[in-house]
Amino acid sequence: MLPWKRALRPLAALLLTAAVAVVPAATASASDxxxxxxxxxxxxxxxxxxxxxxxxxxxxGNSVDNWLGLAPYLQSRxxxxxxxxxxxxxxxxxxxxxxxxxxxxxxxxxxxxxVLAATGAAKADLVGHSQGGMMPRYYLKFxxxxxxxxxxxxxxxxxxxxxxxxLTHLLPYFPGAEDLLKATTPGLADQITGSAFLTKLNxxxxxxxxxxxxxxxxxxxxxxTPWRTQYLNGSGVRNVxxxxxxxxxxxxxLAIGLTDRIAFHEVANALDPAxxxxxxxxxxxx
Numbered sequence: 695m696l697p698w699k700r701a702l703r704p705l706a707a708l709l710l711t712a713a714v715a716v717v718p719a720a721t722a723s724a725s726d727x728x729x730x731x732x733x734x735x736x737x738x739x740x741x742x743x744x745x746x747x748x749x750x751x752x753x754x755g756n757s758v759d760n761w762l763g764l765a766p767y768l769q770s771r772x773x774x775x776x777x778x779x780x781x782x783x784x785x786x787x788x789x790x791x792x793x794x795x796x797x798x799x800x801x802x803x804x805x806x807x808x809v810l811a812a813t814g815a816a817k818a819d820l821v822g823h824s825q826g827g828m829m830p831r832y833y834l835k836f837x838x839x840x841x842x843x844x845x846x847x848x849x850x851x852x853x854x855x856x857x858x859x860x861l862t863h864l865l866p867y868f869p870g871a872e873d874l875l876k877a878t879t880p881g882l883a884d885q886i887t888g889s890a891f892l893t894k895l896n897x898x899x900x901x902x903x904x905x906x907x908x909x910x911x912x913x914x915x916x917x918x919t920p921w922r923t924q925y926l927n928g929s930g931v932r933n934v935x936x937x938x939x940x941x942x943x944x945x946x947x948l949a950i951g952l953t954d955r956i957a958f959h960e961v962a963n964a965l966d967p968a969x970x971x972x973x974x975x976x977x978x979x980x
Contacts, residue, residue, distance in 0.1 A: 732765045733757075735812040737774035745844055746813045747965065748806055749777040752824030752850075752951065753791040753881060760823055760951065767958045768821075773965070774813055778805040780829075781881050791825050792881040795891055799832040806833075806842055817844045819965050823951035824918065825885060827851025827909070832895055834902050845906040847964045849951045850915055854896060854923040855887030862886045887923070901928030908964035909933045910950070910957050917947035934960055940975035955980065 739746055747768055751760035757777040765775050780801040781793040791798065806818050820830045820843055827848025833839035834846065856862070876883040884891035901907055907926050913935060915921040925933040936943045936956060945954040959977035963970035 732761075732769050732775045733777060734774070737813065739774050739813055739815050740772055743771075743773045743966065745815050745817055745819045745965075746774040746776060746809050747819050747821060748802075748809055749775065750780070750802060750820060750822035750826030750830055751777065751791060752822070752826050753781075753885070754789045755823070755826070756788055756790050760826070763953050763955075764821070764951070764958055764961065767955070768962070768965075771962060776805075776809050778802065780805075781825075783879070792879045794880045795825070795829050795884040796832055796836075798829055798881065799837055802830060802833050803837045803839060806839065810842060817842055819843070819845045819847070821847040821849070821961055821965075822851065823849045824852060824947065825881065828853050828885075828895075831900075834905055835895065840902045840904055843905055845908070845964060847908045847910070847961050848924070848926075849910050849957055849961070850912065850918055850947050851909060851924050852885050852918040853900065853909070853926055855885055855889060855892045856918045856923070857887050858917065858919060899928055900926040901931060903929075905930060906964075906967075907931045908960075910936065910960050910964075912936045912943070912945050912947070912950050914944055914946045915950070932964070936960075939973045940977070942975050 737746070749761045749765060751757060757779045761777050765777065768775050778801065779790050781791040781795070781798040783792045786792065809818055810816070822828070822830055827846070828851040830839065830843070830846050831853070834843060872883070883889060907928070907930055909925055909931070911921055911924045911934065913921055915924070918924055936945060936950065936954070939960065940956050943954065943956050945957065950957050955978045956973060956975070959973045959980055963973060
């Protein structure tokens with residue numbers, strides 16, 4: 695094995711771990727999601743929750759597995775909930791979010807239009823995990839999404855990129871490795887701190903007028919690092935650290951989006967701030 699390939703094995707192992715944790719064996723696409731509020735296009739938003747919620751999965755995730763916890767949680771609270779697959783690579787099933795992120799934002803734009811047309815709502819709310827919490831910002835900023843979105847809630851979003859605990863700093867030492875990453879999995883390359891995509895996304899400010907932003911982060915995040923880079927700056931922003939709400943919460947990057955009911959409670963607060971209740975360690979029972 696070439697030395698540079700051996701050195702990159704920790705990066706590959708981390709990505710594989712993420713994939714295994716996110717994708718159980720029997721999974722397909724959004725069409726397989728439950729049809730009682732989740733991807734049910736006959737659902738009509740209520741007066742209490744007038745906007746449909748669009749869930750945007752993370753890297754190596756998909757529209758079903760990433761949301762087996764949060765989608766039913768929101769559905770049971772009366773929301774019309776939808777999820778999409780994006781960033782697919784040819785011949786790669788289930789593991790999505792790997793294509794160019796600007797193209798993925800175009801897929802999100804088309805999906806939001808579909809949801810708004812089906813529900814009759816004027817605007818949607820977006821909730822995304824990891825890349826799914828960052829990618830919608832491109833849609834809001836460059837593809838007209840600000841006129842169609844009320845709020846974006848990012849769960850462990852890599853808003854300013856990630857260095858994967860310093861692993862990405864090794865790439866320049868292995869000739870060809872970065873080019874290979876860009877060529878084969880551009881969605882991964884776009885998320886590295888300092889990428890051309892992130893430079894464009896964050897130029898001129900993190901936010902756009904008229905959209906409320908919430909970032910929910912964990913200090914134990916081992917994928918989006920340093921974890922404080924998840925935070926946004928600008929008007930209409932609320933940055934939340936899980937451990938400030940519950941010091942006992944040990945969730946890392948995957949758990950915060952998949953199973954953490956303290957994070958889920960904070961998502962619900964962000965979607966309906968007029969009826970928000972305090973998020974504490976006891977929120978695991980709510």
